[in-house]
Amino acid sequence: xxxxxxxxxxxxxxxxxxxxxxxxxxxxxxLFLLYRLYTDSENQFFLEVAKALLQLIVVVLLGGGVSLLVxxxxxxxxxxxxxxxxxxxxxxxxxxxxxxxxxxxNQAYFDTKRVRRLLRAKAFSPPYYRTDVADPKVLLEPYxxxxxxxxxxxxxxxxxxxxxxxxxxxxxxxxHIATAVWHMADCxxxxxxxxxxxxxxxxxxPPSKELSELPKLMDFVRSRNESPSFGxxxxxxxxxxxxxxxxxxxxxxxxxEDTISFAE
Numbered sequence: 001x002x003x004x005x006x007x008x009x010x011x012x013x014x015x016x017x018x019x020x021x022x023x024x025x026x027x028x029x030x031l032f033l034l035y036r037l038y039t040d041s042e043n044q045f046f047l048e049v050a051k052a053l054l055q056l057i058v059v060v061l062l063g064g065g066v067s068l069l070v071x072x073x074x075x076x077x078x079x080x081x082x083x084x085x086x087x088x089x090x091x092x093x094x095x096x097x098x099x100x101x102x103x104x105x106n107q108a109y110f111d112t113k114r115v116r117r118l119l120r121a122k123a124f125s126p127p128y129y130r131t132d133v134a135d136p137k138v139l140l141e142p143y144x145x146x147x148x149x150x151x152x153x154x155x156x157x158x159x160x161x162x163x164x165x166x167x168x169x170x171x172x173x174x175x176h177i178a179t180a181v182w183h184m185a186d187c188x189x190x191x192x193x194x195x196x197x198x199x200x201x202x203x204x205x206p207p208s209k210e211l212s213e214l215p216k217l218m219d220f221v222r223s224r225n226e227s228p229s230f231g232x233x234x235x236x237x238x239x240x241x242x243x244x245x246x247x248x249x250x251x252x253x254x255x256x257e258d259t260i261s262f263a264e
Contacts, residue, residue: 094170095248102244104160105181109237111153112188115146116230120221122146124211128221138214140199140207147195154192157185171247180240187233191216 120128123142161181168174194216202209211218219229 097167097170098244098248101160101164102241102248104156105237105240105244108153108157108160108184109234109241111149111156112230112233115150115153116221118142119146119217125208135210135212137208138202138211138217140202140209143195143202143217144199147192147199150188151192151195154185154188157181157188161185171243172250173243177240177243180236180243183236184233184240187229187236190229191220 119142123139123146124136125139126136128136161178164171164174164178164181171177194214198209198214216229219227221227222230224231224234
């Protein structure tokens with residue numbers, strides 16, 4: 001609807017401008033003919049009439065010319081303002097998209113930390129932080145519950161990576177951000193893949209398995225400084241988060257008028 005209205009307005013402006021130019025040309029022609037008649041005529045009355053008409057036409061031509069120039073200037077200014085407004089709206093849309101992606105990235109990070117904490121709190125017997133137990137058992141029921149949540153987070157990160165790759169005009173370096181998100185997903189994918197492989201081998205009552213038989217899970221629940229999986233996960237998260245925030249700050253410190261120039 002907006003496009004049709006803009007097209008109709010453009011056609012109307014074109015017809016109006018062409019009509020004004022036609023009227024001015026007709027007046028110029030009339031001025032020329034009157035001038036020839038004025039210079040060639042010897043009738044005093046006709047000379048006075050022609051002189052008055054010439055003066056009138058000159059005034060009309062000057063007024064019409066000024067009006068045409070003013071209309072042209074106003075039209076150009078309106079077009080420049082429209083371009084600025086469109087550029088501003090596009091950048092605002094990009095900024096909002098960046099914010100939503102950052103929210104999704106933060107949510108994935110928080111969900112992952114939540115799963116780690118709940119695994120350590122509920123999934124081991126004896127409890128994970130018992131320093132006198134070298135190899136606690138992993139209980140199947142809480143392991144199931146929290147690995148399903150971790151699988152959802154890994155899938156969310158895969159989708160997030162694809163969305164970032166599909167938006168090259170939104171970020172200054174979308175591949176750097178997408179690569180960091182891919183590494184985050186890969187850290188979780190290793191734990192989830194291990195779950196797929198070994199979930200059916202739990203035994204006993206309640207069903208359990210030695211933590212040492214699940215090395216990816218063992219790495220995942222360790223402290224960040226000791227973990228070869230969660231430590232890199234945090235680093236990649238910080239890299240992606242910082243890159244998105246820098247793009248947000250770049251937009252906040254500038255405006256489309258500052259970055260886009262139009263000929264006045």
